[in-house]
Amino acid sequence: MFSVDWVLAEISTLAKLSSVKMKLLCAQVLKDLLGEGIDYDKVTKLTADAKFESGDIKASVAVLSFILSNAAKHDVDCESLSSELQQLGLPKEHTTGLCKSYEDKHSVLRERLKEMSLRLGRLEGVSWRVDYTLSSSELRNISEPCVQLKLQVQGAESGASETTVVSVSAEKFRVLLCELKQAQNLMNSLQ
Amino acid sequence: MTLGSHDYTHRQPGTVWTVEWTDALCWRRLICAMLLVLSEQHKGHLSFLSSVDPEVVAEFGRIALDFLRRGTSPKIYEAAARKLGASVEQVQRAVEGLMFLVLESCRHTLSETDFLDSILVLGFSQELNNNLLQLYLQQSAQVRPLLAQLTPTLPNYHSLEWRLDVNMSSRTLRQQLCPVMTLCLLLNKGGAGGGAGGSERRLLQARPATLLHLLSALEGALDTLKSSHTRRILRNIK
Numbered sequence: 001m002f003s004v005d006w007v008l009a010e011i012s013t014l015a016k017l018s019s020v021k022m023k024l025l026c027a028q029v030l031k032d033l034l035g036e037g038i039d040y041d042k043v044t045k046l047t048a049d050a051k052f053e054s055g056d057i058k059a060s061v062a063v064l065s066f067i068l069s070n071a072a073k074h075d076v077d078c079e080s081l082s083s084e085l086q087q088l089g090l091p092k093e094h095t096t097g098l099c100k101s102y103e104d105k106h107s108v109l110r111e112r113l114k115e116m117s118l119r120l121g122r123l124e125g126v127s128w129r130v131d132y133t134l135s136s137s138e139l140r141n142i143s144e145p146c147v148q149l150k151l152q153v154q155g156a157e158s159g160a161s162e163t164t165v166v167s168v169s170a171e172k173f174r175v176l177l178c179e180l181k182q183a184q185n186l187m188n189s190l191q
Numbered sequence: 192m193t194l195g196s197h198d199y200t201h202r203q204p205g206t207v208w209t210v211e212w213t214d215a216l217c218w219r220r221l222i223c224a225m226l227l228v229l230s231e232q233h234k235g236h237l238s239f240l241s242s243v244d245p246e247v248v249a250e251f252g253r254i255a256l257d258f259l260r261r262g263t264s265p266k267i268y269e270a271a272a273r274k275l276g277a278s279v280e281q282v283q284r285a286v287e288g289l290m291f292l293v294l295e296s297c298r299h300t301l302s303e304t305d306f307l308d309s310i311l312v313l314g315f316s317q318e319l320n321n322n323l324l325q326l327y328l329q330q331s332a333q334v335r336p337l338l339a340q341l342t343p344t345l346p347n348y349h350s351l352e353w354r355l356d357v358n359m360s361s362r363t364l365r366q367q368l369c370p371v372m373t374l375c376l377l378l379n380k381g382g383a384g385g386g387a388g389g390s391e392r393r394l395l396q397a398r399p400a401t402l403l404h405l406l407s408a409l410e411g412a413l414d415t416l417k418s419s420h421t422r423r424i425l426r427n428i429k
Contacts, residue, residue, distance in 0.1 A: 183362075190359065
């Protein structure tokens with residue numbers, strides 16, 4: 001899985017840390033991957049013993065985040081991850097520490113990666129209103145219900161929120177509802 | 192970038208070319224020595240520099256470099272003019288002229304001798320010439336990256352996100368099995384005046400067959416880097 005040259009090079013940098021410090025560094029990197037932000041002061045303190053320069057710190061954070069995110073991406077189980085890392089030259093204590101952190105946060109990480117996957121324009125909100133039209137300038141007596149639908153969508157290309165308002169007559173709305181119910185049945189049958 | 196009300200844009204540098212023929216199939220190697228041709232207006236502006244101390248020239252050089260980075264304010268010129276007992280306009284023109292001189296020299300990467308030859312025509316003292324040379328050498332390392340940022344660029348590749356879906360059924364047709372790849376191309380929009388431009392998202396959809404064709408076309412493009420024709424050109428550009 002890890003056939004990238006720089007990973008091999010940086011694993012030797014990681015090995016310079018003690019295994020306890022590396023487990024704590026893993027925890028920080030996992031927090032960053034889950035979107036909680038990374039505390040760089042803590043990271044600097046952890047790596048201060050091994051006298052890491054700023055380039056080494058960035059490299060070790062990068063390689064840990066690469067390993068963990070790729071392992072979650074391909075849904076690698078703990079034993080394979082551990083054996084592969086040991087083959088690449090990471091010492092045994094470090095590997096067990098890394099795998100333990102990975103296992104703890106495995107499902108949470110996969111959930112987060114699923115959320116971050118490409119989606120074309122998500123639906124953010126729907127609101128509706130049923131009106132009853134009494135009459136208009138064209139026709140004196142209408143007396144028909146109609147539905148006003150407001151759809152809030154996250155634009156596919158722009159990423160900003162777009163609002164669409166449509167008013168739907170009663171027959172059209174029945175057709176829409178029927179089709180959507182069919183689609184929902186299909187989705188339920190697939191799950 | 193405008194320089195006050197003076198038109199520094201229309202002048203041609205003089206070039207002296209010597210041509211060296213190597214193999215008939217190889218590129219000609221052109222060795223050229225370039226001299227800047229300074230307009231009369233420019234010379235007039237720079238002549239103010241000969242009447243001030245060398246430290247002031249260095250200070251002007253610093254102001255000129257700041258101008259490139261951040262623009263300038265009239266206060267700086269006023270302060271300098273008061274100290275030197277000259278008019279604000281003279282100081283401003285001298286600084287702008289100095290800055291243009293450094294800019295043009297950096298743009299053409301003049302060597303030391305070429306730079307000295309170009310400013311010989313101004314008739315400055317030897318010491319002033321040396322000061323200007325030192326200024327140019329110090330600042331050229333910083334000015335060239337700044338100039339590189341000012342070129343207009345096309346949007347360039349930042350990253351690609353993708354998603355593989357299977358179309359199971361639609362309103363018009365049930366029971367289908369149609370794989371579709373959705374690609375989101377993230378581009379960095381470069382513009383004139385560089386720096387971090389905005390980013391742009393382009394959404395594309397492709398069937399697997401189209402995607403395979405795209406991959407083979409891109410691989411073919413990368414393979415042309417290894418062809419002998421390209422290698423010959425790259426060898427000779429160096």
